[in-house]
Amino acid sequence: MRLGSLVEGLDAAMSGEAGTSAGLDSSVTGFAIDNRKVAPGTVFGAFQGLRVNGEDYIADAVKAGAVAVVARPEAKVEGAIHIAHANPRRLLALMAARYFAPFPDVTVAVTGTNGKTSTVELARQLWRMMGHKSASIGTLGVTTSVDQVSTGLTTPDIVTFLANMSGLRREGITHAAFEASSHGLDQYRTEGLPVIAGAFTNLSRDHLDYHGDMESYFDAKMRLFDEVVSADGAAVVWADDAWSAKVIDRVQARGLRLLTVGAQGDALRLVNRTPTHLGQTLEIEAEGKLYKVNLPLIGAYQAANALTAAGLVIATGGDTAKVLELLGRVQPVRGRLERAVISKAGAPVYVDYAHTPDGLKAAIEALRPHTRGKLITLFGAGGDRDAGKRPLMGKVAAELSDHVIVTDDNPRSEEPSAIRAAVLAGARQAQEIGGRRAAIAAAIALAGPDDIVLLAGKGHEQGQIIGDRVLPFDDVTVARECAG
Numbered sequence: 473m474r475l476g477s478l479v480e481g482l483d484a485a486m487s488g489e490a491g492t493s494a495g496l497d498s499s500v501t502g503f504a505i506d507n508r509k510v511a512p513g514t515v516f517g518a519f520q521g522l523r524v525n526g527e528d529y530i531a532d533a534v535k536a537g538a539v540a541v542v543a544r545p546e547a548k549v550e551g552a553i554h555i556a557h558a559n560p561r562r563l564l565a566l567m568a569a570r571y572f573a574p575f576p577d578v579t580v581a582v583t584g585t586n587g588k589t590s591t592v593e594l595a596r597q598l599w600r601m602m603g604h605k606s607a608s609i610g611t612l613g614v615t616t617s618v619d620q621v622s623t624g625l626t627t628p629d630i631v632t633f634l635a636n637m638s639g640l641r642r643e644g645i646t647h648a649a650f651e652a653s654s655h656g657l658d659q660y661r662t663e664g665l666p667v668i669a670g671a672f673t674n675l676s677r678d679h680l681d682y683h684g685d686m687e688s689y690f691d692a693k694m695r696l697f698d699e700v701v702s703a704d705g706a707a708v709v710w711a712d713d714a715w716s717a718k719v720i721d722r723v724q725a726r727g728l729r730l731l732t733v734g735a736q737g738d739a740l741r742l743v744n745r746t747p748t749h750l751g752q753t754l755e756i757e758a759e760g761k762l763y764k765v766n767l768p769l770i771g772a773y774q775a776a777n778a779l780t781a782a783g784l785v786i787a788t789g790g791d792t793a794k795v796l797e798l799l800g801r802v803q804p805v806r807g808r809l810e811r812a813v814i815s816k817a818g819a820p821v822y823v824d825y826a827h828t829p830d831g832l833k834a835a836i837e838a839l840r841p842h843t844r845g846k847l848i849t850l851f852g853a854g855g856d857r858d859a860g861k862r863p864l865m866g867k868v869a870a871e872l873s874d875h876v877i878v879t880d881d882n883p884r885s886e887e888p889s890a891i892r893a894a895v896l897a898g899a900r901q902a903q904e905i906g907g908r909r910a911a912i913a914a915a916i917a918l919a920g921p922d923d924i925v926l927l928a929g930k931g932h933e934q935g936q937i938i939g940d941r942v943l944p945f946d947d948v949t950v951a952r953e954c955a956g
């Protein structure tokens with residue numbers, strides 16, 4: 473592909489060879505945002521990061537064969553074409569999207585503090601049951617009905633993201649749902665391609681180490697509706713969150729088609745919700761009719777994600793009655809209220825990915841109606857992440873559980889006992905057991921036949937990150953080993 477066709481019509485200033493026909497005729501062979509991935513013919517995006525300044529690697533990228541560099545006007549580029557823009561991340565996304573097109577015809581995105589993975593996964597399942605070839609991209613990796621490949625991050629970098637989307641299209645995928653994390657939105661990691669609908673799940677405390685305060689965190693998420701979703705696209709908004717009204721204002725200001733879902737929703741109104749032994753019965757009002765759905769997943773939060781996923785499928789052309797009927801047949805989402813084992817004493821042990829105060833509350837409340845005896849909650853907080861959420865997680869767990877065990881969850885570069893102390897500051901009565909395996913064993917040993925054990929924070933994760941080492945660790949496997 474010629475460089476000229478990748479920049480034509482985009483608002484970018486070019487220097488070096490660019491003004492000449494030779495420059496615009498240069499053949500582009502790929503994109504990279506890391507100089508170590510540059511090959512001859514690559515367009516290199518030089519971004520200022522939190523850790524290092526990508527502009528410091530421009531000379532190395534040129535040496536490796538970069539044909540052009542997308543960077544701020546003040547960056548120094550010699551020996552390649554400088555494509556200058558005040559926001560190089562955004563410009564690179566637009567150019568790379570032209571390079572990697574085409575993409576799946578129907579692409580939707582989900583943002584929110586909690587529920588993104590569950591919602592994209594449930595949307596993928598609904599599409600599949602409707603006969604579409606579908607995929608999701610997010611924390612669980614790139615998932616299709618036949619494959620799951622991990623990318624390491626919830627929202628991979630822009631080049632990986634667009635290359636994956638393009639690859640899915642080549643495999644025949646027509647429908648794709650992806651997670652738009654606040655980091656990803658802030659860093660323009662998931663855009664450039666047409667996104668025909670976006671969804672909002674909820675907003676609560678997380679990632680303030682990165683965003684500073686809740687308003688900035690909210691603004692980062694709102695880029696999905698302000699800029700990423702196509703101007704003629706739709707927004708599906710969970711209506712029962714404290715931030716929902718503000719989201720709706722933004723959506724309406726942009727002029728997107730709005731579908732609200734939840735007890736306060738209009739498109740899918742949740743009229744009633746009754747927990748059953750293996751799931752819950754939902755009564756949903758839509759288009760003037762009342763539908764009854766036997767959702768095979770437990771917990772109010774899973775009902776919320778199921779409704780948001782249904783909203784996305786309906787917003788992109790799905791028939792309402794059919795979509796609601798299919799909700800009765802969805803499969804559980806890996807690591808989200810997953811029942812790992814029943815202990816020798818008879819206590820069910822659940823694994824859940826709750827890693828915020830609000831997530832813990834949602835997970836505990838989901839299990840409470842199923843608990844006859846004690847609810848035993850085990851969790852920790854991640855190192856090198858928002859420290860302010862730690863005591864709040866402790867407080868929620870202590871208030872809503874009958875017994876709390878505070879342990880480790882990816883301490884990363886931090887001292888595990890200091891993280892536990894910060895959590896314990898909000899949960900003074902809690903038991904402290906460093907070392908997650910020993911803690912899980914203790915939690916299970918404590919549980920009688922009427923009790924329930926919740927292992928929170930790691931969900932599907934396959935490792936415990938200690939320092940810069942990732943030690944194999946899977947809550948489900950360890951629970952089975954400790955179950956007796």
Ligand SMILES: CC(=O)N[C@H]1[C@@H](OP(=O)(O)OP(=O)(O)OC[C@H]2O[C@@H](n3ccc(=O)[nH]c3=O)[C@H](O)[C@@H]2O)O[C@H](CO)[C@@H](O)[C@@H]1O[C@H](C)C(=O)N[C@@H](C)C(=O)N[C@H](CCC(=O)O)C(=O)O
Nearest residue numbers: 505506507519521522523524526529625626627629653655
């Ligand atoms: C805080 C954060 O989001 N950091 C991500 C971000 O880093 P950054 O832009 O600040 O980059 P940097 O490391 O300072 O480097 C600047 C630039 O120089 C380039 N570089 C760097 C070194 C080099 O030798 N050569 C080179 O070219 C880098 O590719 C980059 O473009 O861009 C990098 C490249 O894509 C990511 O690897 C990195 O993720 C780090 C590892 C991370 O831990 N991110 C987490 C917090 C994250 O993003 N999490 C969210 C999930 C949150 C949630 O859903 O709850 C996610 O979407 O996964």
Ligand SMILES: Nc1ncnc2c1ncn2[C@@H]1O[C@H](COP(=O)(O)OP(=O)(O)OP(=O)(O)O)[C@@H](O)[C@H]1O
Nearest residue numbers: 585586587588589590773776824825826831834835
């Ligand atoms: N709608 C919801 N409301 C409140 N809590 C939720 C909701 N959905 C999920 N949770 C909680 O958050 C946890 C993570 O869910 P999920 O993986 O779907 O969210 P996510 O937004 O993708 O998270 P991440 O930010 O790590 O990518 C769940 O295990 C549950 O404890």
Ligand SMILES: N[C@H](CCC[C@H](N)C(=O)O)C(=O)O
Nearest residue numbers: 827853854857881882929930
């Ligand atoms: N996407 C979240 C996942 C947290 C999971 C938890 N196990 C932890 O490591 O804190 C993050 O990167 O903050």
Ligand SMILES: [Mg+2]
Nearest residue numbers: 588589611626
């Ligand atoms: Mg996720």
